[in-house]
Amino acid sequence: MHDTTRRLRRLGLSAASLALAALLAAPATALADNAMRFDGTWSVRTSAETGSCGKNYDFKLNVKGGKVTYAGYWPVNAAGGISKVGIVKMTLSHNGGKVVATGLAEGDQASGDWSSPEPNCSGSWFAKRA
Template identity: 35%
Template sequence: MIVSALAAGICLGAAAAPAIARTGAKAADRFDGTWSVEVITESGSCDRAYRYGVIIQNGQARYAGGGDFTVSGRVQPSGAVRATISRGDAAAQVVGRLGSEGGGNGTWTTSGSASCKGRWNAERRG
């Protein structure tokens, strides 16, 4: 199911971060490491909840398990997250914030063949 697979990929957006300009690179590096992200569906036909690993390195995020999602987004030096995760005709907009204390949270909304929305929570693991 594409919607389930897309919602599974939402965690990528929780920390999605293309390379930050050199001026902000040091500040963005404070989010580098391994994160565990819980994705919870609050409305729509997506599966209820997921938990996945995300690795952030040099401000760039990637799914710890591989995958076939397209991720574009950014984590600002302040920790603000804005990203899009897509697969086929399904896409999710992700917004939120990572904190320097090793946690983060935000919301997500899908578009495309099915409409879902929910929230995400992240914890730094290493």
């Protein structure tokens, strides 16, 4: 093994150790605040780009503690949420249909892609905190 490779591995381990130590040393309130930074009601607009899922749909989602729930009147099950760094991963299901959405939230806006295996369609989405 080359000297450079060994040094890089040691540096990587040191960086990981420092990051873990910083996380453990962070005050609990700062972590809690960070987890709730995306809390609120979000207005979502989806656009279908492939398949036969229709064109656009508008709906609202609630986020609390990073967890997402559907805020409409249809019986939609929402699972997943937004991580403290803004990574969006969620699943919405209704009447046997399922949509998987991923993306990124930043400030009061979020966007990403979605897909549905049945019917086979996909598209993009955009959300703004209401």
